[in-house]
Amino acid sequence: MAKCRDANKTKETITYSAMELFAKDGYEGVSVESIAKKADINKAMIYYYFKNKAVLYEAVVRNLLDDIYYEILKESKKCKKPIDEMKSFIFTYAKFADENPYLPSLMLSELSVGGRNLPDDMFVGLKRIFSLLRSILKRGEEKGCFEKSLPIMVHFMIVGSINLFITTRQLRLKVENEFGKDICNDCKIEEISEHLFYSIKKMLKGEDT
Amino acid sequence: MAKCRDANKTKETITYSAMELFAKDGYEGVSVESIAKKADINKAMIYYYFKNKAVLYEAVVRNLLDDIYYEILKESKKCKKPIDEMKSFIFTYAKFADENPYLPSLMLSELSVGGRNLPDDMFVGLKRIFSLLRSILKRGEEKGCFEKSLPIMVHFMIVGSINLFITTRQLRLKVENEFGKDICNDCKIEEISEHLFYSIKKMLKGEDT
Amino acid sequence: MAKCRDANKTKETITYSAMELFAKDGYEGVSVESIAKKADINKAMIYYYFKNKAVLYEAVVRNLLDDIYYEILKESKKCKKPIDEMKSFIFTYAKFADENPYLPSLMLSELSVGGRNLPDDMFVGLKRIFSLLRSILKRGEEKGCFEKSLPIMVHFMIVGSINLFITTRQLRLKVENEFGKDICNDCKIEEISEHLFYSIKKMLKGEDT
Amino acid sequence: MAKCRDANKTKETITYSAMELFAKDGYEGVSVESIAKKADINKAMIYYYFKNKAVLYEAVVRNLLDDIYYEILKESKKCKKPIDEMKSFIFTYAKFADENPYLPSLMLSELSVGGRNLPDDMFVGLKRIFSLLRSILKRGEEKGCFEKSLPIMVHFMIVGSINLFITTRQLRLKVENEFGKDICNDCKIEEISEHLFYSIKKMLKGEDT
DNA sequence: CATGAATGAGAGTTCATTCAT
DNA sequence: AATGAATGAACTCTCATTCAT
Numbered sequence: 001m002a003k004c005r006d007a008n009k010t011k012e013t014i015t016y017s018a019m020e021l022f023a024k025d026g027y028e029g030v031s032v033e034s035i036a037k038k039a040d041i042n043k044a045m046i047y048y049y050f051k052n053k054a055v056l057y058e059a060v061v062r063n064l065l066d067d068i069y070y071e072i073l074k075e076s077k078k079c080k081k082p083i084d085e086m087k088s089f090i091f092t093y094a095k096f097a098d099e100n101p102y103l104p105s106l107m108l109s110e111l112s113v114g115g116r117n118l119p120d121d122m123f124v125g126l127k128r129i130f131s132l133l134r135s136i137l138k139r140g141e142e143k144g145c146f147e148k149s150l151p152i153m154v155h156f157m158i159v160g161s162i163n164l165f166i167t168t169r170q171l172r173l174k175v176e177n178e179f180g181k182d183i184c185n186d187c188k189i190e191e192i193s194e195h196l197f198y199s200i201k202k203m204l205k206g207e208d209t
Numbered sequence: 210m211a212k213c214r215d216a217n218k219t220k221e222t223i224t225y226s227a228m229e230l231f232a233k234d235g236y237e238g239v240s241v242e243s244i245a246k247k248a249d250i251n252k253a254m255i256y257y258y259f260k261n262k263a264v265l266y267e268a269v270v271r272n273l274l275d276d277i278y279y280e281i282l283k284e285s286k287k288c289k290k291p292i293d294e295m296k297s298f299i300f301t302y303a304k305f306a307d308e309n310p311y312l313p314s315l316m317l318s319e320l321s322v323g324g325r326n327l328p329d330d331m332f333v334g335l336k337r338i339f340s341l342l343r344s345i346l347k348r349g350e351e352k353g354c355f356e357k358s359l360p361i362m363v364h365f366m367i368v369g370s371i372n373l374f375i376t377t378r379q380l381r382l383k384v385e386n387e388f389g390k391d392i393c394n395d396c397k398i399e400e401i402s403e404h405l406f407y408s409i410k411k412m413l414k415g416e417d418t
Numbered sequence: 419m420a421k422c423r424d425a426n427k428t429k430e431t432i433t434y435s436a437m438e439l440f441a442k443d444g445y446e447g448v449s450v451e452s453i454a455k456k457a458d459i460n461k462a463m464i465y466y467y468f469k470n471k472a473v474l475y476e477a478v479v480r481n482l483l484d485d486i487y488y489e490i491l492k493e494s495k496k497c498k499k500p501i502d503e504m505k506s507f508i509f510t511y512a513k514f515a516d517e518n519p520y521l522p523s524l525m526l527s528e529l530s531v532g533g534r535n536l537p538d539d540m541f542v543g544l545k546r547i548f549s550l551l552r553s554i555l556k557r558g559e560e561k562g563c564f565e566k567s568l569p570i571m572v573h574f575m576i577v578g579s580i581n582l583f584i585t586t587r588q589l590r591l592k593v594e595n596e597f598g599k600d601i602c603n604d605c606k607i608e609e610i611s612e613h614l615f616y617s618i619k620k621m622l623k624g625e626d627t
Numbered sequence: 628m629a630k631c632r633d634a635n636k637t638k639e640t641i642t643y644s645a646m647e648l649f650a651k652d653g654y655e656g657v658s659v660e661s662i663a664k665k666a667d668i669n670k671a672m673i674y675y676y677f678k679n680k681a682v683l684y685e686a687v688v689r690n691l692l693d694d695i696y697y698e699i700l701k702e703s704k705k706c707k708k709p710i711d712e713m714k715s716f717i718f719t720y721a722k723f724a725d726e727n728p729y730l731p732s733l734m735l736s737e738l739s740v741g742g743r744n745l746p747d748d749m750f751v752g753l754k755r756i757f758s759l760l761r762s763i764l765k766r767g768e769e770k771g772c773f774e775k776s777l778p779i780m781v782h783f784m785i786v787g788s789i790n791l792f793i794t795t796r797q798l799r800l801k802v803e804n805e806f807g808k809d810i811c812n813d814c815k816i817e818e819i820s821e822h823l824f825y826s827i828k829k830m831l832k833g834e835d836t
Numbered sequence: 837c838a839t840g841a842a843t844g845a846g847a848g849t850t851c852a853t854t855c856a857t
Numbered sequence: 858a859a860t861g862a863a864t865g866a867a868c869t870c871t872c873a874t875t876c877a878t
Contacts, residue, residue: 005841005877026322028237031868042843047870105321112318113235114379127384134391150404151391152381153370157408160369161362170323172361175336182343182360195359199366199412216858241852251860253854262852423856423862444740446655450848460864465849523739530736531653532797545802552809568822569809570799571788575826578787579780588741590779593754600761600778613777617784617830634837659873669839671875680873 011049013039019060023102026109027057027117057117061110064103065125068096072132082140086200089133090158091193097166098189104163130155137204146204158200165192220258222248228269232311235318236266236326266326270319273312274334277305281341291349295409298342299367300402306375307398313372339364346413355413367409374401429467431457437478441520444527445475445535475535479528482521483543486514490550500558504618507551508576509611515584516607522581548573555622564622576618583610638676640666646687650729653736654684654744684744688737691730692752695723699759709767713827716760717785718820724793725816731790757782764831773831785827792819 004010017039021030032053036043050056075092079085097104107126110118133155140146165184172183184192226248230239241262245252259265284301288294306313316335319327342364349355374393381392393401422428435457439448450471454461468474493510497503515522525544528536551573558564583602590601602610644666648657659680663670677683702719706712724731734753737745760782767773792811799810811819 003842003876007841010841024322025325026235026237026318028235029322029325032870033868043869044843044871045841048841053869107321108317109235109321111373111376111380112314112321113233113238114376116234116238120383123380123383127387130388134388149408150393150396150401152388152393153374153401153404153408156370156373157366157405160373161365164320164365164369165362167320167323171320171332174329175332178336179339179343179361184359184361187359192359192362195362196366199358199362202412202414203408205411219858240850242850252852253861254859256853257858421855421863425862428862442740443743444653444655444736446653447740447743449846451846461848462850462865463863466862471848526735527653527739529791529794529798530732530739531651531656532794534652534656538801541798541801545805548806552806567826568811568814568819570806570811571792571819571822571826574788574791575784575823578791579783582738582783582787583780585738585741589738589750592747593750596754597757597761597779602777602779605777610777610780613780614784617776617780620832621826621829623829637837658871660871669837670873671840672838674874675837 007049010041010045013041014046014049014056015060015063018056019064019102019106022057022060023105023109027053054117058119058122060102061106061118061122062125064100064106065122065129067100068093068103069125069128069132071096072129076132076136082136082143082145083201085136086140086204087197089136090162090197090200091190093129093159094162094189094193094196097162101166101169104166107159108163108167129159133158140204149204154200154203158196161196162192216258219250219254223250223255223258223265224269224272227265228273228311228315231266231269232314236262263326267328267331270315270327270331271334273309273315274331274338276309277302277312278334278337278341280305281338285341285345291345291352291354292410294345295349295413296406298345299371299406299409300399302338302368303371303398303402303405306371310375310378313375316368317372317376338368342367349413358413363409363412367405370405371401425467428459428463431459432464432467432474433478433481436474437482437520437524440475440478441523441527445471472535476537476540478520479524479536479540480543482518482524483540483547485518486511486521487543487546487550489514490547494550494554500554500561500563501619503554504558504622505615507554508580508615508618509608511547511577512580512607512611512614515580519584519587522584525577526581526585547577551576558622567622572618572621576614579614580610634676637668637672641668641673641676641683642687642690645683646691646729646733649684649687650732681744685746685749688733688745688749689752691727691733692749692756694727695720695730696752696755696759698723699756703759703763709763709770709772710828712763713767713831714824716763717789717824717827718817720756720786721789721816721820721823724789728793728796731793734786735790735794756786760785767831776831781827781830785823788823789819 014035018030018035021035021038024030032046033043035056036046039046046056050059072089072092075088076085079088110116115123130152134151137146137149137151137154141148172179172185175183176185223244227239227244230244230247233239241255242252244265245255248255255265259268281298281301284297285294288297319325324332339361343360346355346358346360346363350357381388381394384392385394432453436448436453439453439456442448450464451461453474454464457464464474468477490507490510493506494503497506528534533541548570552569555564555567555569555572559566590597590603593601594603641662645657645662648662648665651657659673660670662683663673666673673683677686699716699719702715703712706715737743742750757779761778764773764776764778764781768775799806799812802810803812
C-alpha cells in the first residue's frame with residue numbers, strides 16, 4: 001500500500017492519525033489496529049517507530065502541548081501591556097484549539113483520569129502554559145492594572161470554557177432548536193474569544209475603575 | 210456464598226463501585242471484572258441487574274446528573290433575587306462536585322469524547338443543568354441586574370473551572386512547591402466558590418453600575 | 419465443544435495437553451493456541467485456570483517432578499541396603515521416564531537453557547531428587563559398601579543416560595540398520611536399567627572387592 | 628555505515644553471535660533481530676548470508692559438531708591402546724565442551740525436542756561421534772581389555788554426564804552452600820574427566836580382572 | 837555489501853458476554 | 858438471586874522475512 005519509504009512522512013502520518021483517533025475516542029478507546037488502518041500502513045510499522053501504544057500517545061500529546069505553548073509564547077512577545085498579553089493568551093489559545101480540536105479533547109480526557117496515561121514529565125507541557133498565564137497576572141498586579149486574583153482559577157475559567165466550547169460542538173448542534181442563540185452554535189471563535197476576554201477583563205479590573 | 214439476597218442493595222453496590230472506577234479510569238479503562246471485584250460480587254450478577262456495560266455506565270451517569278440537578282433546583286427555590294440564585298448555583302454545584310468528585314471526572318471524560326458512550330436521551334441530564342443557569346441569567350437580564358451575556362459561555366466558565374479544579378486535585382499536589390498558593394491546594398471549596406461567584410458577579414454587572 | 423463444566427477435569431486436560439506439547443517442542447516452541455486446540459477447549463480457559471503461559475509450564479514441570487520424587491521415595495523405603503536403594507533409584511527413575519517420556523524431554527530442555535523458564539523455587543524439585551541419590555551414596559560409603567565418589571557425577575551419569583535414552587528413541591529408529599543392536603532399539607527399559615545398575619555397581623565397588 | 632566489507636568475517640561474526648544466543652535461549656527463544664544486534668550488523672545481512680533462521684541454526688550446529696568430531700579424531704590417532712583412546716575420548720570431549728559450552732546446551736536442547744530444528748543429514752554429526760566411541764569399545768572387546776557393553780549406553784553416560792555438568796554450572800552455583808563439595812563447583816574439567824574415566828574404566832574392566 | 841522501511845502472520849493476553857447449575 | 862465455567866472476538870505486541878535503495 002503506502003510504501004513511501006520515507007521515515008519522516010510515515011511517522012508523521014502515524015502521529016496525525018493517532019491524534020485524530022485519540023481525540024475522538026480516548027486512549028483506551030483506540031486500537032493500534034485502527035490507527036494503522038487510518039494511516040493506511042501496516043500495523044507493525046507503528047511499533048517500528050514507537051515502542052508501544054503509550055509512547056505514541058505521549059508523542060501525540062507532547063506535540064500538541066509544545067505547539068500551543070510556543071504559539072502563545074510567540075504571540076505574547078509582541079505585546080507590551082499585561083492586558084494585551086491577556087488578550088493575546090485568550091485569542092491564541094482559542095484559535096489554536098479551534099484549529100486543532102484534538103487538543104481540547106485530549107486535554108480534558110487526560111485530566112479526567114488524572115493524567116493516568118501520561119508520564120510525569122509530560123505535565124511540564126501543561127505547567128508551562130499555566131506559568132505563562134500566571135506571569136501575565138503577576139505583572140498586571142504589580143503594575144496595578146489587575147486586581148488580585150487566584151491564578152489557577154483564572155486559568156481554569158479560560159482554558160476550561162474554551163475546551164468545553166470546542167469539544168461540545170457536535171453536541172450543541174443537536175439541541176440548537178431548543179436553545180437557539182444561547183449556545184452560540186454560529187459564533188466564530190473570534191467572537192467567543194472577544195466575549196471571553198471582555199469578561200475576564202471585567203473580572204480583573206478593580207471594582208471601581 | 211449467597212451474599213445478601215437484597216436486590217436493591219446489591220444493585221446499589223454495583224452502581225457505586227462502577228461510579229468510582231469509571232470516574233478514575235474512564236469507560237473503556239474499566240473492566241466488568243474489576244467492577245465485580247470491587248463490589249465483591251460475582252461478575253454474572255452485573256449482567257443480571259444491567260443489560261450490559263453501557264447500560265450500567267448510563268445508570269451511573271444518570272444518577273449523578275439527577276442528583277446534582279435536583280440539588281441545584283432545591284437550593285435555587287430558596288432564593289429570591291437572580292444574584293442569589295447565581296450564588297446558589299455556583300455554591301451548590303461546587304459543593305456537590307467536591308463531595309462527589311466522580312461527577313467532574315465523568316463529565317469531562319464524557320464531553321471529551323462527545324458523549325460517545327451515552328445515549329442521546331442522556332443529555333437531558335446535562336441540558337437541564339444548563340437550562341437552570343440560563344433561566345437565572347435571563348431573569349437577571351430582564352430585571353436589569355445582569356448585563357447581557359452568552360449563557361453557554363458563562364455556563365462553561367463556571368462548570369469548566371470547577372470541574373478542572375476538582376479533577377486536577379491530585380495533579381496539583383505534585384507541583385505544590387513550584388507554584389505555591391497560586392494553585393490553591395489548601396483552599397476549601399467554599400473559598401473557591403466565593404471567589405468564582407465574586408468573579409462572575411463582576412462579569413455580569415453593568416460596566417458602570 | 420467440550421463444555422464439561424468440571425473445573426478439575428478441564429484443568430487436568432489442559433495440563434496434560436500442555437505437558438505433551440512442551441515436551442515435544444519446548445517452552446517457546448508451543449503456542450497457547452495449540453495447547454487449547456489439543457485440549458479441545460477455548461483458549462481463554464487456559465487463562466481462566468492459569469495466570470499465563472509460564473505459570474502453566476511451571477505447573478506441568480512441578481507435577482512431573484513431584485510425581486517422580488515421591489515414586490522414588492516410596493520405592494526407596496522398601497529397601498534395606500544401600501545397594502538395593504541404588505538399584506531401586508535407577509529402576510524407578512527409568513521406569514517413570516519410560517512411562518512419562520515428557521519428563522526427560524522437559525528436564526533436558528530446561529537444563530539446556532539454565533532453567534530460564536522456571537522460577538527459582540522450582541529447582542527444589544530437581545534438588546530433592548539429587549538429595550535422595552546423594553544420601554544413598556553417603557550411607558553406602560559409611561557402611562563401607564561403596565567407594566568414595568563424586569555424587570553429582572554419579573547423578574548425571576544415571577539421569578543423563580536414561581534421559582538421553584528416552585529422548586532419542588525416535589532418532590535412533592532412523593539409524594537402526596546402521597548401528598544394529600549397538601543402539602538398543604529393541605531393549606526394554608528393564609534391560610537398560612539392569613545394565614545401568616550393573617555398571618554403576620561396578621563403579622562404586624572398591625577396586626579389589 | 629559500511630561495516631567491514633569482508634564477507635567471511637561478517638559471516639563468522641553472525642555465526643558466533645547466533646551460537647551464543649541459541650545456546651543460551653534455544654532455537655525458538657532467539658530472534659533474528661537479537662542476533663543482528665549482538666553481531667552489530669543489519670538484520671537483512673543475516674538473510675544475505677543465510678537463507679533463513681533455520682539454515683543459520685544448522686550452520687551453527689554443524690560447525691560445532693564438525694569441530695568436536697575432528698578434535699576427537701585427531702587426539703584419538705595419537706593413541707595405541709583402546710584404553711588410551713577411551714581416555715582421550717573422554718578428556719577431549721570434556722575439554723571441548725568446557726571451552727565451548729554452547730555445544731552441550733545446543734546438543735541437549737536439540738535432543739530434547741528430537742532434532743525438530745535440524746535436517747536429517749545433520750545427524751551425521753552426532754552419529755560420527757558415537758561411531759568413534761563405538762569403534763573404541765569394539766576394539767577393546769576384541770583385544771579382550773574391555774568387557775562386553777552396550778555402546779549406546781556408555782556413550783550416553785559419558786556425553787550425558789559431561790553435558791549436564793557443563794550446562795548446570797550456573798544452576799549449581801545457586802545451591803553451593805546446600806550441597807558443598809558434592810556438586811563439584813570448584814572442580815576443574817580435568818578432575819571431572821579423570822573421575823569419569825576412572826569410573827568408565829572400572830565399568831569396562833572384567834569383574835575380576 | 838549494506839541499510840532502513842515495510843509486511844503478514846501469529847503470539848500471548850484480556851474482555852464483554854453467556855450458559856448451566 | 859447467585860455462581861463458576863465457558864466462549865469468541867479483539868487487543869497489544871513480536872517475529873521471520875522481503876523490498877527498495
